[in-house]
Amino acid sequence: MASAAATSVMGSVIGKLAAMLTEKYKLAKDVERGIRFLQEELRSMDAVLQMLAEKDDDQIDPRAKDWRSKDGGIAEEIRELKNLVSEQSERGKRYYDINQCLTASAQPVLLDPRAPALFQEASDLVGIDAPREEIIRLLKCEEKQHKVVSIYGIGGQGKTTLAMEVYHKITEAFDCRAFVSVSQTPDMKRLLRDILSQISKSDFDQSQMLETVEQLIRTVKECLKDKRIITTTRKKAVANKCCTGIAAQMYEAKPLSDEDSQRLFFTRLFFSGDDCHPDLRKVSDDILKKCCGLPLAIISIAGLLANRSKTVEVWSNVLTSISAAVEKDSPIDKMKRILLLSYFDLPHHLKSCLLYLSVFPEDYSIDCRQLILLWVAEGLIPGQDRESMEQLGRSYLNELINRSLVQPTKVGADGTTVKQCRVHDVILEFIVSKAVEDKLCYHMEW
Structure with missing residues (x-):
């Protein structure tokens, strides 16, 4: 009977499905649920077909008879299903074996000690001494009085680093x-209370009773009487506004000199310019001209070169890529195009992990282990067991740091494990624009 034909292949299909549910195939959860559902459905059908096969026509309900009469088609569909399951099973075996080879051959990416060295001691910061002393001179005065120094300049010029050093x-x-960072869409109440919490505990406690931003502003103004204030901004008009009607000075952040640009560039790539091969000197000078003395542009392009062969041909190709893109641009546009070049140089898996950083606010201190766990939860890290996935996530983070796209802010005592990191606001703006463009996330302003 036709039902016998159906039941003859049913057991084989059920067995194939059971094999696909073994740990070897590492199926996604939704796929696994679908296979389990199909397996149970076929088992139920198999039981009914076997029961019907044992009965005569006069013993079967008309509806069941009609259903059984169609089991020739069921048998044919089951054969097709069997072929499909066999095909998927063989494909799973092939790619499982390939994946095992790739996983076994993948080497962990270690933290390049030259990368965090750029952000460590103030004495090692390039070109910081003279501007820092100038800002300190502008802030000093004999009497207690309110005084403001407003630092302005284009993004990536090191304004925040300079203010922090002062x-x-x-x-x-x-x-x-007190030191606070102000995003482009700040929570004003939180920001003002943050200032009060750092300079006056009593005023901060009282501020909890204040309900409006205007009340908090008045309280903060009172607390800041006779204080010295440093502000940083990209806009000269904002800097000028900060200095209106009070003893204040505007300070324009300056690009690095050629000597300091070379020092920063070679520190990232070699620890010292003395280690650079003479043949690379000329092409490195041409690359640095495209960076316009912007520290962020210099360390970004150096981070890209750090992952490539140190040959004239390779560096010249990078120079050609930069020159084609930035010849007529302003300094800030040149830097953004250098960031774009660094982004397109990333492998696909690192692009996804980098774009995920768009969910963090400006100047946010990111806990690295929490970040890696978030990557794992979002499916950005392949693997099955948590320990190996965390190790792989650590390698991904190290590579982004090595490429100078993420800044380490706290490194463990062993010097190889970054505990906390941050993303420069210019890089964050770039990441957000790419994440929105690729529909990885949506940003809403309140």
């Missing part, structure tokens, strides 16, 4: 201090 350098001269 902040740390003159700590002992003041009874209290």
